[in-house]
Amino acid sequence: MSTNVEKDQVSGRETTGHEWDGIKELNTPLPSWWVYVFWITCIWSVGYWVVYPSWPTANDYLKGTFGTTNRTELHETMNNVTAERAPYMERLAALELPEIVSDSELLNFSMAGGKAVFADNCAPCHGTGGSGNPGFPSLQDDAWLWGGSLEAINETLHVGIRWDANEDTRFNDMPAFGRDELLERDQINDVVEYVLAFSDRATDMQAIDRGAVVFEENCAACHGENAKGVQELGAPNLTDAIWLYGGSKANITESVMNSRRGVMPAWGGRLDEETIKMLTVYVHSLGGGQ
Numbered sequence: 167m168s169t170n171v172e173k174d175q176v177s178g179r180e181t182t183g184h185e186w187d188g189i190k191e192l193n194t195p196l197p198s199w200w201v202y203v204f205w206i207t208c209i210w211s212v213g214y215w216v217v218y219p220s221w222p223t224a225n226d227y228l229k230g231t232f233g234t235t236n237r238t239e240l241h242e243t244m245n246n247v248t249a250e251r252a253p254y255m256e257r258l259a260a261l262e263l264p265e266i267v268s269d270s271e272l273l274n275f276s277m278a279g280g281k282a283v284f285a286d287n288c289a290p291c292h293g294t295g296g297s298g299n300p301g302f303p304s305l306q307d308d309a310w311l312w313g314g315s316l317e318a319i320n321e322t323l324h325v326g327i328r329w330d331a332n333e334d335t336r337f338n339d340m341p342a343f344g345r346d347e348l349l350e351r352d353q354i355n356d357v358v359e360y361v362l363a364f365s366d367r368a369t370d371m372q373a374i375d376r377g378a379v380v381f382e383e384n385c386a387a388c389h390g391e392n393a394k395g396v397q398e399l400g401a402p403n404l405t406d407a408i409w410l411y412g413g414s415k416a417n418i419t420e421s422v423m424n425s426r427r428g429v430m431p432a433w434g435g436r437l438d439e440e441t442i443k444m445l446t447v448y449v450h451s452l453g454g455g456q
């Protein structure tokens with residue numbers, strides 16, 4: 167200890183002996199409660215080192231007498247979950263879709279599982295709960311591009327839509343009538359008026375008549391004579407209020423001019439069969455299942 171230690175006149179405390187230009191430092195000790203807490207935490211930490219994993223060693227680490235780690239806990243939880251799910255998964259694998267739907271226990275299991283997988287994989291495109299986004303169909307309504315039966319949904323999930331990597335993918339390309347100069351600008355305008363007329367929104371009555379001819383020759387093969395759509399071809403109904411790419415005159419003109427070619431990834435191989443079955447049951451239940 168320094169010899170400069172002295173008593174401060176004003177406070178009656180000792181100084182530390184440090185002095186800067188006549189300013190002296192009082193020796194103010196830490197409060198005793200603080201010191202006790204400090205020592206308790208030191209002792210506690212030693213106990214902690216003993217029972218929990220702590221210091222690294224040359225090749226490993228001290229495991230602690232309890233042997234707990236987040237990893238072992240995670241493994242245990244995962245094993246429990248897998249074990250609980252195993253009987254359901256086996257039955258999912260063995261049963262056909264209609265059998266799964268008519269078994270209330272399996273139905274509940276599939277709905278919960280399907281919902282979770284949907285949120286992870288499908289919601290970014292199809293919206294939360296399958297409510298749809300422009301260009302990504304709603305899965306909650308009765309309008310189906312490729313079919314809303316259990317079987318059709320299952321097939322769509324397996325092979326995707328316009329998904330080149332899958333050779334069985336659902337495929338049909340609407341021509342880009344404007345860009346590829348298959349129709350004149352006037353003809354496109356006429357046929358758009360014809361389409362608008364189904365929802366009573368046409369403004370030019372003569373154009374409708376001319377558009378009907380254009381439709382018959384260029385569109386009916388895919389969208390059907392009555393424009394109500396053809397599911398085998400993934401061609402949407404043009405007479406209802408549901409539009410994948412928007413139903414304004416400008417939107418419809420854009421669809422006819424440039425074609426849209428929506429792409430849906432194939433999930434076969436990426437998700438296992440049981441998961442695809444759960445998703446099928448979930449999507450089918452969303453409201454519009456056929």
Ligand code: HEC
Pocket residue numbers: 284287288289290291292301302303305309310311312313314319322323327400427428429430431433445449
């Ligand atoms: C990258 C975006 C994308 C993702 C991710 C995606 N989809 Fe799709 N999905 C689409 C598009 C686009 C279409 C419409 C394609 C078309 O125009 O025919 C579609 C169509 C569908 C259809 C057919 C709808 C009908 O009316 O016939 C179903 C069913 C479907 N998706 C389910 C799913 C499920 C379940 C998942 C998650 C496993 C999923 N989709 C993930 C883009 C996506």
Ligand code: HEC
Pocket residue numbers: 338339340341343357358361380381384385386387388389399400401402404408409410411412418421422425426427428
């Ligand atoms: C070879 C088949 C085929 C032909 C021919 C065809 N379409 Fe399409 N059309 C489709 C398909 C498939 C879609 C869905 C496109 C997608 O999702 O990428 C579609 C989509 C549309 C849409 C968008 C519908 C929506 O819900 O947003 C409109 C509008 C449309 N077609 C109008 C026409 C008109 C008008 C013609 C004739 C000039 C025509 N199509 C000819 C197959 C066809």
